[in-house]
Amino acid sequence: MNSVTSTQDTIQHGSDQGHDSHHGPAKGIKRWLYTTNHKDIGSLYLWFAFIMFLVGGAMAMVIRAELFQPGLQIVEPHFFNQMTTVHGLIMVFGAVMPAFTGLANWMIPMMIGAPDMALPRMNNLSFWILPFAFLILLASLFVEGGGPAFGWTFYAPLSTTYSGDSTALFVFSVHIMGISSIMGAINVIVTIWNMRAPGMTWFKLPLFVWTWLITAFLLIAVMPVLAGAVTMVLTDKYFGTSFFDAAGGGDPVMFQHIFWFFGHPEVYIMILPAFGIISTIVPAFSRKKLFGYTSMVYATVSIALLSFLVWAHHMFTTGMPVYAELFFMYCTMLISVPTGVKVFNWVATMWRGAISYEVPMLFSLAFIVLFTFGGFSGLMLAITPVDFQYHDTYFVVAHFHYVLVTGAIFSLIAAAYYWLPKWTGVMYDVGLAKLHFWCSLISVNVLFFPMHFVGLAGMPRRIPDYSIQFADWNQIISLGGFAFGLSQLIFLALVIKACRKQGEPVADKVWDGAEGLEWTVASPAPYHTFTTPPKIQD
Amino acid sequence: MVKRVVLSVCALIASSLPFICLGAEKSDLNLPVGVTDISQKVYDLHMTIFYICIAIGVVVFGVMLWAMIFHRKSRGVKAANFHESLKVEVAWTVIPFVILIGMAIPATKTLFEMEDASESDVTIVVTGSQWKWHYKYLDDDIEFYSLMSTPMEQIKNKWVKGDDYLLEVDKPLVIPTDRKVRFLMTSDDVIHSWWVPDFAVKKDANPGFINEAWTRVNEPGIYRGQCAELCGKDHAFMPVVVKALPPEEFDAWMIEQKRIKAEAAAEEARLLAMNMSFDDLMQEGESVYLAYCAACHQANGAGLPGVFPSLINSPITIGGVDGHIDIVVNGKKGTAMQAFVKQLSLKQIAAVVTYERNAWGMNSGDIVQPKDVYQFINQGE
Structure with a gap:
């Protein structure tokens, strides 16, 4: 009963607010600083994520330039380590996660028929602390001794006894990122729980909303663990504790257990919303219902639950009891079952549909194939005896870039191409978009596919210099990297063009096969939508 | 169509x-x-x-x-x-x-x-440290460090790179073929990972803990690998090279090592009774410095600000000689400065301390002899 009342209260409250300010957004910088509007905050998140994507990408370019030839040419090893570390941190916490939060902000209220997010002021705060977190992180590169150089996984004691003094800045910045993520997650959960339009029952929720709901629970469960890990690093380094120092009774491997207990669910935080996006786009352009909606929901839940039981597969070489290795191997292999269910579902949705190849569909199809490549290498990595060979080589680098770049990032680009006309009210330059797709598709594979080869042939990751047998492939990989980096500038140009309303105006329902409440509002979406909740038909 | x-x-x-x-x-x-x-x-x-x-x-x-x-x-x-x-x-x-x-x-x-390392024939303790491997044959009391031997000039692209660029060491680990060799892995500082792809052995070396792995090599030969866990600045430069010899050759090698060890001990004793010249010490000191110290303190002694301290006019290099010998011999706890007492001979320690007090414009004129180091180490006894 309670929840019903609160739902009505919130909706009532929301429509009041809408009534107050129906004149639209404030003007100038104050609009963005003070905004509590989910669409504005969504745009802020998305732009921030894209800028971070370019910054992290620039660091990847430094890495690839150094690795273009054997020998040290451009940067010193210590700076190279800072680049790999900060590239990873920025891409995970600055690009992928804020981009998904931006999509959640824009789309979840519009998908469930709510006027805004449930906690708009917290929404503003959770965004506006992020730029400071990343300013601190980037500033740490300029302090004496340089920025964090211990890898984004910051294994102790390299990050404690043996790290530079920028570690304190790193810890502080990760804390801010964590607080931002937790606030974002609380907002998503409260919004979905309380603000669904009447008649929007759990099993009518769009899959993007479902996957984000589960993601938000994962965030709340594991971000505090990350906060604990960085705090222990801080006190070990500066306050004389010995959590990770055997000399004081601690254990450096315990750090890895704590980190990966956060780290593995984190991987799914970055991919579950992607599953939601693909499950939205594939049916739209196949003009056919998603094959197994309920099994998709259950598969997502089981992936989320299993993600808490597999963390030590990142640590097979640390020296675990053989039965622990077996447990983590079996659980990890098991994850491929619900993940397989997802891929089979997408293919079954396409089967005997009426498929067309608009740009969001192109990126989604690339996602399905290339994410599955990442899944295959993931399955191979799960097999403990062989993992001893793959571990910490470029094979692993290839694996997680396939799931994160051609997985998470491709899904984000697909989502942008799918909803951009709704956001801006105009159709983007489709020619440019197709150019972006083909350039990205080809270059990303030139970039990441040969990493499998050099990894299997024995090239360790996180090295600024390598033996000459890896020279040819690394040159090709670097060329692919530069091409992929440049291709993203096409996307930047296209989005700027669309935001300046250069393009044909679009109808409310932009895609003929699209389903969902977001297509029932005008294009571009008005500043306030669903100030009165819509009626949900069966 | x-x-x-x-x-x-x-x-x-x-x-x-x-x-x-x-x-x-x-x-x-x-x-x-x-x-x-x-x-x-x-x-x-x-x-x-x-x-x-x-x-x-x-x-x-x-x-x-x-x-x-x-x-x-x-x-x-x-x-x-x-x-x-x-x-x-x-x-x-x-x-x-x-x-x-x-x-x-x-x-x-x-x-x-x-994971079954039982019933092994040979046991070798493998210790990682920034950025080298140390091997100790547990049953034979033979131990040595293994450092990358690729010259800096190749890395800096001044010389042509050799075939085993970055995968060559001054002293490879030697093991017998057809015998079960057990490795006990540990570390002196950060986590390293000992990896030889041809053996399918990769095991982390964790500071304060001991890990176990094993291999039984079927073919004699030289097998190369690298450290596989990010261990700091020179992670790329700590290769693993293993020479697998047929059992009888391995036994002969082991006898030879014991003979060399005895000779080195005699040489140390001889050095204790004499004084080395300043030029000899400086020459030896420079080569020791470049091999063991320059990775952190840099060839010009200036260190990396905020990461590795400079030695030029530092409290150690212009302070008392005993304090200087102390930090080289015992290292500094809680930092990357290692204890070099088991890595370097008395002569090498004497030479490198002399070098560090007279190089880079410091010209203190201090001379440290092997016997000074010997006395410092044994002063308590």
């Missing part, structure tokens, strides 16, 4: 498959088969799972490609309306599960074998 396109695409894929697989068998694209029974099993496991993945990929992407070509809107097809089928859902949950069990059984067997 479309059919022809599909057929030619399929034909192309089918005809290229053997080449892809052949390509995968080549060693610069794939895991090495290696030289142990275990590495062979690991390789077979790797290939089995690789082929299973290819088979699944062909089926799934085949169906997908078919739909992409034949179920296109532009062909005028109307979308079907089927969805939700318990039978299909159960099938594509159960079949992968069965395939997984098929993979797990051989993997489990191999894993048990790999």
Whole structure:
């Protein structure tokens, strides 16, 4: 009963607010600083994520330039380590996660028929602390001794006894990122729980909303663990504790257990919303219902639950009891079952549909194939005896870039191409978009596919210099990297063009096969939508 | 028309498959088969799972490609309306599960074998430190450090790179073939990981803890690997080189090592009774400095600000000689400064301290002799 009342209260409250300010957004910088509007905050998140994507990408370019030839040419090893570390941190916490939060902000209220997010002021705060977190992180590169150089996984004691003094800045910045993520997650959960339009029952929720709901629970469960890990690093380094120092009774491997207990669910935080996006786009352009909606929901839940039981597969070489290795191997292999269910579902949705190849569909199809490549290498990595060979080589680098770049990032680009006309009210330059797709598709594979080869042939990751047998492939990989980096500038140009309303105006329902409440509002979406909740038909 | 396109695409894929697989068998694209029974099993496991993945990929992407070509809107097809089928859902949950069990059984067997280090013939303690390996033959009281021997000039692109660029050391680990060799891994500072791909052995060296691994090499030869866990600035520069000798040659090598060790002890004793000249000390000191100290403190002594301290006019190098000997001999706890007492001879320590007090414009004139170091180390006794 309670929840019903609160739902009505919130909706009532929301429509009041809408009534107050129906004149639209404030003007100038104050609009963005003070905004509590989910669409504005969504745009802020998305732009921030894209800028971070370019910054992290620039660091990847430094890495690839150094690795273009054997020998040290451009940067010193210590700076190279800072680049790999900060590239990873920025891409995970600055690009992928804020981009998904931006999509959640824009789309979840519009998908469930709510006027805004449930906690708009917290929404503003959770965004506006992020730029400071990343300013601190980037500033740490300029302090004496340089920025964090211990890898984004910051294994102790390299990050404690043996790290530079920028570690304190790193810890502080990760804390801010964590607080931002937790606030974002609380907002998503409260919004979905309380603000669904009447008649929007759990099993009518769009899959993007479902996957984000589960993601938000994962965030709340594991971000505090990350906060604990960085705090222990801080006190070990500066306050004389010995959590990770055997000399004081601690254990450096315990750090890895704590980190990966956060780290593995984190991987799914970055991919579950992607599953939601693909499950939205594939049916739209196949003009056919998603094959197994309920099994998709259950598969997502089981992936989320299993993600808490597999963390030590990142640590097979640390020296675990053989039965622990077996447990983590079996659980990890098991994850491929619900993940397989997802891929089979997408293919079954396409089967005997009426498929067309608009740009969001192109990126989604690339996602399905290339994410599955990442899944295959993931399955191979799960097999403990062989993992001893793959571990910490470029094979692993290839694996997680396939799931994160051609997985998470491709899904984000697909989502942008799918909803951009709704956001801006105009159709983007489709020619440019197709150019972006083909350039990205080809270059990303030139970039990441040969990493499998050099990894299997024995090239360790996180090295600024390598033996000459890896020279040819690394040159090709670097060329692919530069091409992929440049291709993203096409996307930047296209989005700027669309935001300046250069393009044909679009109808409310932009895609003929699209389903969902977001297509029932005008294009571009008005500043306030669903100030009165819509009626949900069966 | 479309059919022809599909057929030619399929034909192309089918005809290229053997080449892809052949390509995968080549060693610069794939895991090495290696030289142990275990590495062979690991390789077979790797290939089995690789082929299973290819088979699944062909089926799934085949169906997908078919739909992409034949179920296109532009062909005028109307979308079907089927969805939700318990039978299909159960099938594509159960079949992968069965395939997984098929993979797990051989993997489990191999894993048990790999983790059984019992009944070994030789035990070697492998200790990682920034950025070198130390090997100690537990039963023979022989130990030595193994440092990368690739010259800095090759890394800085001044000299042509050799064939074993970054994969060569001054003293390789020597092990016998056809005997079970057990490795006990640990570390003096951060986490390292000892990896030789041809043995399929990779194990982390954790500070304060001991890990176990083993190998039994079938073919004599030189096998190369690298540290596999990010361990700081020169992580790329701590290779592992293992020389596997037939058992009788290994035994001969071990006798030789004991003889060399005895001679070195005699040489140390001789040095204690005499004084070395300033020039000899400086010359020896410079080479020791470049091999052991320059990675952190840099060849010009200036260190890396904020990471590794400068030695030029530092409290250590212009302070008392005993304090200087102390930090080289015992290191500094809680920092990257290692204790060099077991890495360097008395002569080397004396030389490097002399060098550090007279190089880079400091010219203190201090001379430290091997016997001074000897007295410092044994002052308590």
